[in-house]
Amino acid sequence: MPSVAAPDVLASHPLHGFRDWRNLWGFGHFPDSLAFGHGLALVCLMLATQTMCCLALLAWRFVVPACAGHLVILGAGIAIAHWPDWFVVGPGTDGMEQSVLLISCFTSLALAHWPARAIAPDFIEAPGAV
Template sequence: MLATWIRSEPTQAQASVTLVRWAVALTILMHPLHGYFHAENIPRFGEYLSSLGFPFGGALAWAVLLTQTAASLLMLAGRLVVPACAAHVVVLLTGIVVFHYPLGWYVVGPGEGGMEFSVLMISCLLAVGWAHWPRRRSP
């Protein structure tokens, strides 16, 4: 019995991937939902993006919110999961490069605002995308 626990193969892989897909989608969805309920912050986000040198900061801020919303809803629906995961990865990688990397690794603890949470989310998104990647059918 102990050997079964030590070296076990996944038996509920599909249900596990679904759980991770939903958890990641709902977690990311909280960001744009917060933005929609506190719309006064969206122009500030746009100004911040413009201050970093991004063109059309306000439009880009809206594009990020709409992308996160659409990609999360697609993941929840189980539709276009691979492109939705890719869209989230692009947003999160950009966030790491622009904001989190300079603050270090830790989100809390030895530092604040770091990239550990984004790296974890990207890992989950890559795993979900890989699980949903279309397989070639044998002739």
């Protein structure tokens, strides 16, 4: 049975959005202020995507698409909200160090679960193949 420690830790990432529902309204105004439009819908879509991706990781199903979903959300979060603040010491916000760490973890997990056939060309024989 695979370890549930890593997916369990990664599943805690979207929980900050569910902690206080009133905060969603405030966070929904942030994309609106950047001229994205439909800010609350974007925030709800982001939380739903993160939750579905975490559930997929906890079930060890659709690991590569779940990692890709997280990578898109974390990359967009860095580009839109956290850039250029690198490190936050103490209880603060706007740092991107955790997002960079999670991106490296999700990338490693996706590469470890990537189908071997998609990586190796057909003319290269797999080790141990007869």
